[in-house]
Amino acid sequence: MAGMYMKNSTRPTFWVSFAMFVGVMGTALASPLYPLYHDAWQLQPSHITGVYVAYMVGVLISLLFLTRLTDRVGFMPMLRAGLVMVTLGVGLSAAAWDLNSLAVSRLLIGMASGLITTSAAVGLISLNQHRDPQLISAITSLAMACGFGAGPLVGGLMAQWAPAPLITTYIPSLLLGIMAAVGLFRLSLSEAWPERAPLDLRVFMPRIALPPVEVRQPFWLASVGAFSTFAVFGLYASLAPSFMEQMLPWNGPAISGTFIALILMLSAASQWFARGLRPLHLVFCAMMSLGMSCLLLLGTTATNSPWLFLLSVLTTALGHGLGNLSGVAIVNRVSTGQTRASLFSSYLVVGYMGSILPILAVGWIADHYGLTIAIEVFCLVLATLTFSLAAGARRARRKFQPQTVPA
Secondary structure, three states, rough: HHHHHHHOHHHHHHHHHHHHHHHHHOOOOHHHHHHHHHHHHHOOHHHHHHHHHHHHHHHHHHHHHHHOOOHHHOOHHHHHHHHHHHHHHHHHHHHHHHHHHHHHHHHHHHHHHHHHHHHHHHHHHHHHHOHHHHHHHHHHHHHHHHHHHHHHHHHHHHHOOOOOOOHHOOOOHHHHHHHHHHHHHHHHHHHHHOOOOOOOOOHOOOOOOOOOHHHHHHHHHHHHHHHHHHHHHHHHHHHHHHHHHHEEEEEEEEHHHOOOOOOOHHHHHHHHHOOOOHHHHHHHHHHHHHHHHHHHHHHHHHOHHHHHHHHHHHHHHHHHHHHHHHHHOOOOOHHHOOOOHHHHHHHHHHHHOOOHHHHHHHHHHHHHHHHHHHHHHHHHHHHHHHHHHHHHHHHHHOOOOOOOOOO
C-alpha cells in the first residue's frame, strides 16, 4: 500500500505544500494592520505585542497538546482540521470588534498553524521517502517562507489602498483557505494513514521528545537557533510598522508589509540556493547573519539611516532562511518515522518561545522606557546569543562526522 501511495505522490505533494502555504499566510497577514488597529482602538506597544504573542501561544498549545495526534491518525486528517481552523480564524479576524476578539482570532490561527506546519512537514516526508531528504527539507521551508511572505505583502497592499482595510484585507486568505480545503478533501490517501488504534487520552499530554544523546548537541543548536531566528523576525513582524515611522522617511502599511514580505521572500530564496550545504554549516552562517542584522538595526536606531535598515533587513532574511533550513534538515536527520512529529514539535516549541518571551519583553520596555530603548536592548541581547551559537556550531562541525550527524 505504501509503495502504491508513493508512486503517485506529485499531486498530493502539491496540495500538502499549498495547504502549508495558505495555512501560514494568515499568520503574518495582520502585521501591516497593527498601526491601523493602534489608531482605531488606541493601543499601546504592549497591546500590539500581546496580540502577536496570542498567535504564538496558540501555536504552543497546538504543538504541546495536539500534534501527537499526527502520529496516531495520520498527517492528512490533522492537516485538514488545521486548514479549516485557520480559515475560521481569518474570518474571525475580519469580524474582530475589539482587542480581545482580535486576540482570540490570532489564538485560533496559531493553534491551526501548529497543526498545519507539523502535519504538512511530516506529510511531505512521508510522500517523498525515496527523494533527497535535503530537497524535501528545502521544499518544506520554502512553502512556509513563501506563505509567511505572501501574508504581509497582501496585507500591506490592501491595507494601504482597499476600503475598510481591517475587513477586506483578510478576504484573499479566506478564499485561498477554501480552495486549499477543497483540494485536500478531494484527495484519497487513506492507504497512507497508520493503523488505527483505540484513542488514548494520553495522546493529548505534552511530550517533549529529544533525539539520542549522541546527536543531541546539533538538535539543541538548531532549536536555540530557531529561538533566535523567530525572535528577530518577531520583532519585525510585530513592531516594524511602528519603529519604521520613527527611523525611516517612508511609512504606511504597504511599506512595512513589503519589508516584512521581503525578509520572507529572500529567506525562501536563500533556503533554495543553500539546500546543498551541510546543516551545521548552515547554523553557523545563519547565526552570524542574525547577529549582524541586530548590530545593523542597532546602528539604525542611532543614525536613522535607511541604508543600514535595508542591510539589516537583508541580513535578517539570510539568517531567517538559513536558520529555518538548517533546523528542518537536522530534525529530519536525527529522527525516525516514529519520532519525527514529536521531535519537530519540540524543535518548534523552542523556536516559538523566541516569538513570545523576547517580544513580550520588548513591548513592556517600550511602554515604560520608549520603543527605541526597547529595540536597543533587544538587539544587544540577541546579538550576544546568536554569535555564541555561531561559535558553538563551529565547534560542533569539528566534533561530528557527516556520516553520523549532519555537519
